[in-house]
Amino acid sequence: MNTITAFTMINPTELYDPRPNGYSHVAVIQPNMRVIHIAGQGGEQKNGELSQDFDQQVQQVFYNIQYALASAQAKLEDIAVLRVLVVNHDAEKLQSFTQIMQSLWKNHPFPVCTLIPVPCLALKDMLIEVEATAYTV
Numbered sequence: 001m002n003t004i005t006a007f008t009m010i011n012p013t014e015l016y017d018p019r020p021n022g023y024s025h026v027a028v029i030q031p032n033m034r035v036i037h038i039a040g041q042g043g044e045q046k047n048g049e050l051s052q053d054f055d056q057q058v059q060q061v062f063y064n065i066q067y068a069l070a071s072a073q074a075k076l077e078d079i080a081v082l083r084v085l086v087v088n089h090d091a092e093k094l095q096s097f098t099q100i101m102q103s104l105w106k107n108h109p110f111p112v113c114t115l116i117p118v119p120c121l122a123l124k125d126m127l128i129e130v131e132a133t134a135y136t137v
Helices: 054-071 091-105
Strands: 007-010 026-029 034-042 079-087 112-118 128-136
Touching: 026 079, 034 054, 054 091, 054 128, 079 091, 091 112
Parallel strands: 079 112
Antiparallel strands: 007 026, 034 128, 079 128
């Protein structure tokens, strides 16, 4: 049985290995795949509450992304691209984000990812926002 995958991740040997940091360098999308764009998700719960804790907001962001993906019959492993906005980014937040990515993706290739430090986001207490693009067959 030949299994078609929507995309392939590549980490060229000429570049450093990004996997310990929870991302890949290159995503090659196969032709004619279904594209799913997920708007930037913050760490707010369904009732609009935001934790003051960065780790809890990151966890909630990925719960929100999983709910959005499920509505389109997709899952985390279908994400090829992430754009991450972090308020007052620092090494501690990067380490926390990376650990959460590693726990969520486990043995699957990480998506390509760009992290952008920002001074603030749409809501006053928002500490992170993540936009995702997923591809499915």
